[in-house]
Amino acid sequence: MAVGLGPLSTLHPVPGFELGIASAGIKRPGRKDVVVMRCAEGSSVAGVFTLNAFCAAPVILAKKRVQGPVRYLLTNTGNANAGTGEPGLQDASRTCAALAQLAGVEESTVLPFSTGVIGEPLPVEKIEGALQAALDDLSEKHWAEAAVGIMTTDTLPKGASRQFVHDGVTVTVTGISKGAGMIKPNMATMLGYIATDAKVAQGVLRDLLRDAANKSFNRITIDGDTSTNDCCMLIATGKAALPEITQASGALFAALKQAVFEVCMEVAQAIVRDGEGATKFVTVQVNGGATHQECLDVGYAVAHSPLIKTALFASDPNWGRILAAVGRAGVAQLDVSKIDVFLGEVCIASRGCRAASYTEAQGSAVMAEAEITIRIELGRGSCSETIWTTDLSHEYVKINAEYRT
Structure with a gap:
């Protein structure tokens, strides 16, 4: 798909x-x-x-x-x-x-x-x-x-x-x-x-x-x-x-x-x-890193998370999974109070916690789209990186379970 x-x-x-x-x-x-x-x-x-x-x-x-x-x-x-x-x-x-x-x-x-x-x-x-x-x-x-x-x-x-x-x-x-x-x-x-x-x-x-x-x-x-x-x-x-x-x-x-x-x-x-079983095309944009590598580390932590990818498949704006992935990306001395996270143009988390203006309806509307951008502002420097990924669907499991047959 x-x-x-x-x-x-x-x-x-x-x-x-x-x-x-x-x-x-x-x-x-x-x-x-x-x-x-x-x-x-x-x-x-x-x-x-x-x-x-x-x-x-x-x-x-x-x-x-x-x-x-x-x-x-x-x-x-x-x-x-x-x-x-x-x-x-x-x-x-x-x-x-x-x-x-x-x-x-x-x-x-x-x-x-x-x-x-x-x-x-x-x-x-x-x-x-x-x-x-x-x-x-x-x-x-x-x-x-x-x-x-x-x-x-x-x-x-x-x-x-x-x-x-x-x-x-x-x-x-x-x-x-x-x-x-x-x-x-x-x-x-x-x-x-x-x-x-x-x-x-x-x-x-x-x-x-x-x-x-x-x-x-x-x-x-x-x-x-x-x-x-x-x-x-x-x-x-x-x-x-x-x-x-x-x-x-x-x-x-x-x-x-x-x-x-x-x-x-x-x-x-x-x-x-054309990712196997993909229903979403996802851009993960990480800005404000101290180095390009830490931007990539954060981006891939988000892009590879099975919990985030399955939430994307379900169109579920479970933004806590994004924060968890950023937090475990291995960035040294990460100050979570400086981090903002966006789904499309919707700010879902500000200064490390749920944005005061955010509503579940806003998040659901973005997640229902076929092309989604997750933007993470680290507030540490001037480096940026962008990664492209997919959701994780039932079809991906089926294709790879049956690959040799």
């Missing part, structure tokens, strides 16, 4: 970046579950990856290979190839080798990505059998099809696109993502792919992706679980007829940064809007 998430908007093709989709039948026959992406020769590629110590075999390989030239990205859904040890690494390498042979490139230029059930062997033969069809399907126009191809428990595909003009040249940034559960990225989302035809030096691209992920993918949470397979990639093909961006300054870099940030934010928030 996606909240405020409709059909995909126009996803502009990115010159020099092609996508092909095929069916390997990993979980069910006919399902489009293999996506091959081809980067133009000479493209710059950057990635951010999960911090989970049990990172999947494809993550291990992709982290190593992204340091060198990259020509192909190979994604499968339905199987995470995580918790599979050395055999999993061999399986990931084998699928990359098969694609490299078909495409006539070095195996080291192929990066693998997987998402799905953890702990099961990768069905290598099925994936190998779908590779030629995916290569035959390659097109710069297949962003929407690829957005569907990388889905697992997602109910809708997720994508965004921006264009801007610099010195008479149109520059495109387009991206897709997938994810609906096991979302507290700690770097990126479960899987995200963003491409631009700007020409960007490797170091600048890497820093740009890190900064964009920190303000978007690293500010979303559905259930507080960091996946074993989180990856987000940023590709710059260099096909736009503009000078290479070699430093993080100037008008061209500023325009590109804004476009990349907007695409990352849109596809990251789409993950929350």
Whole structure:
């Protein structure tokens, strides 16, 4: 039940970046579950990856290979190839080798990505059998099809696109993502792919992706679980007829940064809007912190609280649960007498206790909405952070209880 998430908007093709989709039948026959992406020769590629110590075999390989030239990205859904040890690494390498042979490139230029059930062997033969069809399907126009191809428990595909003009040249940034559960990225989302035809030096691209992920993918949470397979990639093909961006300054870099940030934010928030069983899209805004980290600590304490999330599902303005979460966030020497809490524009708590003007009817009216903002004013400093999350519904439990069946 996606909240405020409709059909995909126009996803502009990115010159020099092609996508092909095929069916390997990993979980069910006919399902489009293999996506091959081809980067133009000479493209710059950057990635951010999960911090989970049990990172999947494809993550291990992709982290190593992204340091060198990259020509192909190979994604499968339905199987995470995580918790599979050395055999999993061999399986990931084998699928990359098969694609490299078909495409006539070095195996080291192929990066693998997987998402799905953890702990099961990768069905290598099925994936190998779908590779030629995916290569035959390659097109710069297949962003929407690829957005569907990388889905697992997602109910809708997720994508965004921006264009801007610099010195008479149109520059495109387009991206897709997938994810609906096991979302507290700690770097990126479960899987995200963003491409631009700007020409960007490797170091600048890497820093740009890190900064964009920190303000978007690293500010979303559905259930507080960091996946074993989180990856987000940023590709710059260099096909736009503009000078290479070699430093993080100037008008061209500023325009590109804004476009990349907007695409990352849109596809990251789409993950929350499509959270498993979600009926509410919730913004947790924390202002007045002494540091950014304590703002994040407070925000995540609220966003991860099962008591708050179930109250959101029930549209119950049980504001005491919010105060309790703020109080246990671990902020040193927190003066609760300075804290104000708002539901939307309604002040529910002032100076650490119920606001004199607050009524239950006001709180109930806000909680009945599909999109809710919880704003917390700490009164300690000038730092602010924003996190996006969901409620916790019966459907979330059902989806995850039945995930392997």
